[in-house]
Amino acid sequence: MIKILLQILRTGIVTEPLPPAGEPGIIGSGIKEPCIIEPEIKEIGTKLEEAIRKRFRRSLTIRQVDAGSCNGCELEIHAINNPIYNCERFGIHFTASPRFADMLLVTGPVTHNMEIALQRTYNATPTPKLVVAVGDCGCNGGIFGTSYASLGGIDKVIPVDAYISGCPPTPVDLLNGILKAIR
Amino acid sequence: MSTLKDALTSALGENVTLRDAQYPNSVISCTVPKEKFVDAAKTMKKAFALLAAEWATDESPMGRGFGVYACYRWGAEYLIVKTEISVDDPTFPSLTKQFVPAYRFERQIKSLMGITPAGHPDPRPWIKFEDWPEDAWPLRKSFDPSKPMSRVKGEYQWIKADGEGVYEIPVGPVHAGIIEPGHFRFQAVGETVINLEGRLGYVHKGIEKRFESLSWHEGARLAARVSGDTTVAHVLAYCMAMESMAGCNPPERALWLRALFLERERIANHLGDLGAICNDAAFAFMLYQMMRLKEMLMRTNHKLFGHRFIMDKVIPGGVAVDIGPEGKSEIYNEMDYLSKEFEKLVAIYDENSSLEDRVRDTGILSAEMARELCVVGIVARASGLNLDCRIFNPFPPYGQYERLKLDVPVLVTGDVHARAWVRVLEVRESIRLIRWLLVNLPGGAIACPETMPEPGSAGFAAVEGWRGEIIYWLQAGLKGEINRCMVRDPSSVNWLGLEQSIHGNIVPDFPLCNKSYNQSYSGHDL
Ligand code: SF4
Helix, strand or coil: CHHHHHHHHHHCCCCCCCCCCCCEEEECCCEEEEEECCCHHHHHHHHHHHHHHHHHCCCEEEEEEECCCCCHHHHHHHHHCCCCCCHHHHCEEECCCHHHCCEEEEECCCECCCHHHHHHHHHHCCCCCEEEEEHHHHHHCHHHCCCCCECCCHHHCCCCCEEECCCCCCHHHHHHHHHHHHC | CCHHHHHHHHHHHHHCEECCCEECCCCEEEECCHHHHHHHHHHHHHCCCEEEEEEEEECHHHCCCEEEEEEEEECCEEEEEEEEECCCCCEEECCCCCCCCHHHHHHHHHHHHCCEEECCCCCCCCCCCCCCCCCCCCCCCCCCCCCCCCCCCCCCCCCCCCCCCEEEEEECCCCCCCCCCCEEEEEEECCEEEEEEEECCCCCCCHHHHHCCCCHHHHHHHHCCCCHHHHHHHHHHHHHHHHHHHCCCCCHHHHHHHHHHHHHHHHHHHHHHHHHHHHHCCCHHHHHHHHHHHHHHHHHHHHHHCCCCCCCCEECCEECCCCCHHHHHHHHHHHHHHHHHHHHHHHHHHHCHHHHHHHCCCCCCCHHHHHHHCCCHHHHHHCCCCCCHHHHCCCCCCCCHHHHCCCCCCCCCCCHHHHHHHHHHHHHHHHHHHHHHHHHCCCCCCECCCCCCCCCCEEEEEEECCCCEEEEEEEECCCCCEEEEEEECCHHHHHHHHHHHCCCCEHHHHHHHHHHHCCCCHHHHC
């Protein structure tokens, strides 16, 4: 137990503290992490927090749906939950059920085999709802294109409010895209 | 000198015809008549070989019928046995009685190519859903992949368990977390799972068919997106198979950089998995600590190589990015920091008794079962099977064993803890490897001119990704185009292991067990 507490203390708060652009990241007791803080985070973070406070009463609840992605986009969505990006501080929560969701974050080109499940998830989400298509696949089918198995983008199946391109989009792109959708 | 080839020729004699134009030459390929296909499998079983993959081709553009291929592995040897099937009688003898993993491979062959495995115990489709038109066999050349498919009526027949107190829990395809879709059905009595049946195919994007309409160069981009978490290893296997057919030898430095990318991918995923395993045992502390370290690797990747997952940086003929002296020292420092922090966390994992209570003796895959199911990679190594392509089928620098002294951990308990601990040991080893690679990195070019595969030839490659052995088998058509690209992700076999591991465990241990496998859905469904 003492080791856990020590490690927590030593690690300190690693969440990007929104410093001036380009400053080296500092970890807890002053160990320099070999990476720099992404300057965009400061700007996006502040705006996100403000928009979520105003429009969603401080809490934007997201249900993520994989409609045939390669799992690359999922890894980056995980990353916005990690302690460095820590999207919870802006009021973004991921929920297990579409019934609690304000927003669906959908990845993949929509496979033939996922089409019905995606539609059902959409129908289970209460209105008003937002849909964000994530990744090149989600936007237009990406490299998988349109075929017998791939429908070629989220908007072929359900209405989409915002698109986040990239293969996969970086965590910063994701936060930016979510901001675009709720503004 | 090949033990498997000798065994086969001495058992089947004249019936075995060796085939050429299969590259690299170390992989032996032969044809046997259809009625000897099972005998060949029996011989392989007797020679202690494992079934690595089974797949089918439509060779009508070459004026032939279908081909069914089985690839066997024994130590460092791979042997491919082909049998030719005529268009008028599209059936082949099933190997399921000899090798359990053929169970899924053959259902897949039947579903996507429309050739029936005679004697197969399970007629249900796999990956193909029951609402596809009966005659939709996408891998046949006569199938037009550009048209959308209609839906028909049909229902999947689940395996049922009856009895007093037996109930069923359906899960998926849309799961609770941020993960890929699949459907699982548990039959349970009280808390205890008596059967688990998985049904996959939700993320079938038609990847194998898609390859056939792409150029070799674009194919590499697609291979990098078969399973996003394993992008380096997949594209590497594709490139190696293609290069062997094209007689293209990437420069030494390129091969070493490929190894560097591969090891970085291994560390990043293992860190994520260790965190996620602990998180599913309600130890969130570890998840956040591990994610922090993983994010550090991602950022360094982005800074030095231009992509957080190093996607599209392995290309046919070599690699697309080089590393300079500052990059080297940056990674060196990063590895020092990582190693220090990682060891502290490992000590915490090791001493946490409530965690231990969850991970030990949970989800056991016995050594016998692991062999029977022919599992690969971390799952195999946690259950006593010593398999690692970096040792048995190495490319330089791994081939320089005397200098590199790669240590592959093999544990025997086969439980969640073993699968986690294999990862711990592999992270340590990969850190050592990365340091060694950086110190000894040879100079020179990072790519050679891309040459095209020889028409009509076939290429094979096996690469040890972080999950395990990834196999690509490529076949060039008569004009030198891609006629077939077979992808075998480690998950294609390891999913069977998960279903066996969970027997007799309690339902709440399923997520934990599942995380310890962390299989790819996309790599399996293709
Ligand atoms: S956009 Fe790229 S990373 Fe995302 S699912 Fe598609 S191929 Fe994978």
